[in-house]
Each structure stands twice: as structure tokens, then as C-alpha cells.
Amino acid sequence: xxxxxxSDGRVRRGLERRERILEAAVRRFAHQGYDATRIVDVARxxxxxxxxxxxxxxTKLDLFMAVIQRREELFTPIGERELKxxxxxxxxxxxxxxxxxxxxxxxxxxxxxxxxSVLDNHPATDHLxxxxxxxxxxxxxxxxxxxATGELLPGLEPRSIVLQMLALNDGIRAQWALxxxxxxxxxxxxxxxxxxxxxxxxxxxxxxxxxIG
Numbered sequence: 582x583x584x585x586x587x588s589d590g591r592v593r594r595g596l597e598r599r600e601r602i603l604e605a606a607v608r609r610f611a612h613q614g615y616d617a618t619r620i621v622d623v624a625r626x627x628x629x630x631x632x633x634x635x636x637x638x639x640t641k642l643d644l645f646m647a648v649i650q651r652r653e654e655l656f657t658p659i660g661e662r663e664l665k666x667x668x669x670x671x672x673x674x675x676x677x678x679x680x681x682x683x684x685x686x687x688x689x690x691x692x693x694x695x696x697x698s699v700l701d702n703h704p705a706t707d708h709l710x711x712x713x714x715x716x717x718x719x720x721x722x723x724x725x726x727x728x729a730t731g732e733l734l735p736g737l738e739p740r741s742i743v744l745q746m747l748a749l750n751d752g753i754r755a756q757w758a759l760x761x762x763x764x765x766x767x768x769x770x771x772x773x774x775x776x777x778x779x780x781x782x783x784x785x786x787x788x789x790x791x792x793i794g
């Protein structure tokens with residue numbers, strides 16, 4: 582018997598079981614939240630025993646944080662792209678959201694996190710607060726550069742602009758999670774950020790560089 586092939590097979594089966602667990606877990610967490618989700622239910626949904634799940638994720642918190650990590654992997658980081666303008670940054674931001682909507686359970690999961698994280702002692706609170714600080718620190722220089730180059734209107738407060746843009750995303754995502762049959766998350770965000778860009782730049786989005794008026 583080829584021991585290498587046998588080992589590869591075990592690794593592959595282990596990864597496949599792990600993926601089944603994460604798929605089952607994100608659905609449970611997205612619809613029920615952290616406290617109401619039970620390991621026994623996730624295991625049943627994934628087609629395995631409690632012991633089989635615990636082999637991969639020893640605690641519910643381990644599983645929850647693994648789902649958070651997977652969700653972040655699905656969202657294409659803006660930092661991986663070369664962006665020269667605020668318009669480019671907004672296009673990349675919208676593109677990342679559109680890509681993420683291909684996994685609607687993870688989008689709903691993220692909407693659930695935004696609401697639940699304000700509760701006392703929620704396991705996602707510290708993580709999301711850290712991610713918000715990182716996002717603001719990363720995006721502020723784009724706004725500062727846009728003001729300096731004349732792409733954006735003078736007198737804007739960069740941190741406030743970034744927070745407003747992030748709030749647009751949080752709000753539309755929450756609306757989609759409530760009424761997904763009525764709202765196209767990616768389209769609504771793209772329209773909202775286009776309006777927002779006009780307000781902060783006096784220009785049409787899309788790189789034309791032409792001022793409105």
C-alpha cells in the first residue's frame with residue numbers, strides 16, 4: 582500500500598469535512614446568532630457526529646472565529662490592488678462587495694455580526710473593533726491624497742468621510758439581510774457610493790475627471 586497516497590487521502594477527507602462544518606456553521610450563526618447556535622445542530626447539518634466536529638473545532642468559539650476568518654478571506658482586500666484615486670478606491674470597494682455576495686450566507690453572517698457585536702461580552706466585539714480601526718487607518722490616506730490632488734473638495738475631514746462610506750455599506754447590508762428579496766445589496770451600494778462620490782468631489786464617478794456643474 583502506498584502510505585503517501587493514504588496520507589494524502591486522509592488529509593483531503595479532513596479538509597472536506599472541515600469545509601462541510603464551516604458551511605453548516607455559517608448558516609446557523611447567520612440565522613440564529615452565536616448564543617442560540619448549538620454544536621449538535623451544526624454537526625447534524627454537516628452530516629457528522631459531535632465528536633467528529635469537535636475533532637476539527639474543539640469549542641463553539643473556535644468554530645465561530647473560523648467562520649469569521651473564512652468570511653474575511655472571501656472579501657477581496659482593497660490593499661491587493663493598485664489604486665491611484667478615491668474613485669478607484671470606491672470601485673475596488675464595490676467590486677469586493679459584489680464578489681462577496683456570491684456567498685450570501687457569509688454576507689448575512691457579517692450583517693448579524695454588526696448588530697450582535699454591540700452586545701456586552703459578544704465574542705466578535707474586539708475583533709470587529711480592531712478591523713474597523715484597521716479599515717479607517719488604511720482608507721484615510723486615500724481621502725487625504727484626494728483632497729491634496731484636487732480630486733475631492735477642500736475642507737473635508739478624511740476620517741469622517743471614511744466612516745460615512747463604511748456606514749453606507751453597513752446600512753445597506755443590514756437592509757439586505759432584512760429584506761433580501763427587495764434589495765440588491767451590490768447594486769444599491771454602487772448607486773449610494775456614486776452619489777456619495779459626487780457629494781465629496783463635485784465630479785461624476787467613473788474616472789472622467791469632469792466636474793459637475
